[in-house]
Amino acid sequence: DSGVTQTPKHLITATGQRVTLRCSPRSGDLSVYWYQQSLDQGLQFLIQYYNGEERAKGNILERFSAQQFPDLHSELNLSSLELGDSALYFCASSHRTGGYQETQYFGPGTRLLVL
Amino acid sequence: SQQGEEDPQALSIQEGENATMNCSYKTSINNLQWYRQNSGRGLVHLILIRSNEREKHSGRLRVTLDTSKKSSSLLITASRAADTASYFCATGVNSGYALNFGKGTSLLVTP
Numbered sequence: 001d002s003g004v005t006q007t008p009k010h011l012i013t014a015t016g017q018r019v020t021l022r023c024s025p026r027s028g029d030l031s032v033y034w035y036q037q038s039l040d041q042g043l044q045f046l047i048q049y050y051n052g053e054e055r056a057k058g059n060i061l062e063r064f065s066a067q068q069f070p071d072l073h074s075e076l077n078l079s080s081l082e083l084g085d086s087a088l089y090f091c092a093s094s095h096r097t098g099g100y101q102e103t104q105y106f107g108p109g110t111r112l113l114v115l
Numbered sequence: 116s117q118q119g120e121e122d123p124q125a126l127s128i129q130e131g132e133n134a135t136m137n138c139s140y141k142t143s144i145n146n147l148q149w150y151r152q153n154s155g156r157g158l159v160h161l162i163l164i165r166s167n168e169r170e171k172h173s174g175r176l177r178v179t180l181d182t183s184k185k186s187s188s189l190l191i192t193a194s195r196a197a198d199t200a201s202y203f204c205a206t207g208v209n210s211g212y213a214l215n216f217g218k219g220t221s222l223l224v225t226p
Contacts, residue, residue: 002157033213043158043203045213056213090157103148104214106157 003027004107006091012113018079021110023091025072031055031094032074033104034066038087049074081114088112119147119204119217127223134191136220138204139184147180148205148214149189158203161189194224 003026013019025032034046036059045058049068060066063081068074078085088111092104122137140147146165150158164171164180164187171178177190191198201221205214 002159004157035216042218043216045215048213058213088155092158103160103163105160106150108157109155111155 002105002107004091004093004105006089006107006110008110009108010111010113012115013081014115015081015083017081017114018077019081019112021076021078021089021091021112023074023076023093023107025074025091025093026105029093029095029105030072031096031102032068032072033092033094034060034074034076035090035092035106036087037090037109038084041087043090046076078112083114086112086114119206119215121202121204121217121220123220124218125221125223127225128194130195130224130226132194132224134194134198134222134224136189136202136222138187138189138217140187140204140206141185144182144206146207147178147187149176149178149187150203150205150216152201152203152219154200161202191222194222196224196226198222199224 005024007022030051033048037043046060047066048056063079066076088109090109091107094102094104119138119140148163149161152158162173175192180187201219203216203219205216
């Protein structure tokens with residue numbers, strides 16, 4: 001158990017819908033990262049937050065957004081969902097800013113299926 | 116975009132044998148990490164090797180890093196069925212904070 005929790009574990013929804021994925025980092029970790037894992041694209045970095053502020057952006061679509069709250073939990077919002085958004089979404093956390101690519105601790109993931 | 120590329124894509128061995136996976140990357144790194152993922156589950160950090168290190172051990176794991184060749188290898192000795200998983204190398208790009216993962220090596224260890 002990494003100490004990172006993600007809810008829900010599974011999510012089935014329809015195209016055009018909007019969903020919110022939630023992540024609670026390990027106690028004391030200030031950085032939260034979101035990754036998407038799909039069969040064709042592999043594991044891709046989406047976005048990072050550090051202590052409530054956006055720190056880095058990766059291959060995140062404009063239809064996707066995230067935020068980190070004062071209690072350090074984070075939410076990833078996916079809107080206008082398309083079939084191709086079906087994937088495993090992972091949250092990871094690390095203690096500091098993530099400088100020099102610290103060890104990251106991954107949650108169990110949310111499996112999203114868009115029908 | 117993927118920075119690391121693992122090789123082979125898939126590896127099947129018997130318990131007790133050693134498993135070697137390789138990773139190549141394209142740009143300069145500060146460190147390189149290896150993660151394991153059991154089927155459909157979260158990634159578990161295995162080992163981190165810094166750019167000024169050449170070899171690192173952790174239990175049955177041995178990682179090497181050759182920055183001149185931009186490559187790393189992960190050796191699992193005396194493999195067990197429980198080692199069956201996908202193994203990913205991860206690097207950062209320059210001062211970037213996030214990890215870039217390869218597509219992984221799928222390891223199957225049969226009894």
